[in-house]
Amino acid sequence: xxxxxxxxxxxxxxxxxxxxxxxxxxxxxxxxxxxxxxxxxxxxxxxxxxxxxxxxxxxxxxxxxxxxxxxxxxxxxxxxxxxxxxxxxxxxxxxxxxxxxxxxxxxxxxxxxxxxxxxxxxxxx
Amino acid sequence: xxxxxxxxxxxxxxxxxxxxxxxxxxxxxxxxxxxxxxxxxxxxxxxxxxxxxxxxxxxxxxxxxxxxxxxxxxxxxxxxxxxxxxxxxxxxxxxxxxxxxxxxxxxxxxxxxxxxxxxxxxxxx
Numbered sequence: 656x657x658x659x660x661x662x663x664x665x666x667x668x669x670x671x672x673x674x675x676x677x678x679x680x681x682x683x684x685x686x687x688x689x690x691x692x693x694x695x696x697x698x699x700x701x702x703x704x705x706x707x708x709x710x711x712x713x714x715x716x717x718x719x720x721x722x723x724x725x726x727x728x729x730x731x732x733x734x735x736x737x738x739x740x741x742x743x744x745x746x747x748x749x750x751x752x753x754x755x756x757x758x759x760x761x762x763x764x765x766x767x768x769x770x771x772x773x774x775x776x777x778x779x780x
Numbered sequence: 781x782x783x784x785x786x787x788x789x790x791x792x793x794x795x796x797x798x799x800x801x802x803x804x805x806x807x808x809x810x811x812x813x814x815x816x817x818x819x820x821x822x823x824x825x826x827x828x829x830x831x832x833x834x835x836x837x838x839x840x841x842x843x844x845x846x847x848x849x850x851x852x853x854x855x856x857x858x859x860x861x862x863x864x865x866x867x868x869x870x871x872x873x874x875x876x877x878x879x880x881x882x883x884x885x886x887x888x889x890x891x892x893x894x895x896x897x898x899x900x901x902x903x904x905x
Contacts, residue, residue: 706809
């Protein structure tokens with residue numbers, strides 16, 4: 656679906672103009688690689704059958720979960736296991752790389768003003 | 781299988797003492813996230829049914845393929861599509877992050893002195 660080419664997730668994320676609007680930059684088998692520019696909190700949600708990888712390209716991200724929170728600095732990653740209720744929060748602008756199954760809804764079963772369709776995330780950059 | 785925790789792929793890769801010996805630093809659904817320290821050429825090989833993502837954490841990597849080569853600088857990524865014969869080459873020491881299906885043999889069907897078993901790649905860091 657996506658032509659394989661060399662991409663710089665860091666540069667693509669930096670050029671985004673919308674917050675909380677993930678964009679697909681590649682695909683690996685049944686997963687999409689996405690980047691997003693975030694600031695503030697997304698929404699509490701979970702993905703019943705899908706893990707979700709967060710890798711911080713720039714800035715700092717806190718991932719709040721039911722029983723713990725983790726703090727990610729630039730260059731650090733964390734995988735939220737399937738089924739775990741979580742909420743990504745960035746006190747300041749943060750650029751992230753995400754790896755999610757193609758079937759994953761980025762706000763899970765929760766629909767908010769920040770929810771973006773997969774078609775929206777696949778728009779050409 | 782692997783306890784989810786915050787990891788720094790860049791720092792883990794920098795601390796590796798062996799070349800071409802990928803180590804698992806996380807898992808996302810049916811894929812492993814690995815890091816490796818590489819220098820020189822690996823081996824021409826392909827993965828019939830699996831894509832393979834390369835993300836350069838430090839240095840520069842050339843991925844030679846049947847009909848083209850791509851050059852990756854630090855922070856850049858490329859996905860080798862399934863079935864494509866390829867050979868990663870680093871003229872100088874390079875640190876990479878890889879995303880591969882758990883079933884992927886890192887040198888495909890080719891067994892060389894550099895081939896590492898999945899068990900070896902899963903050794904504790």
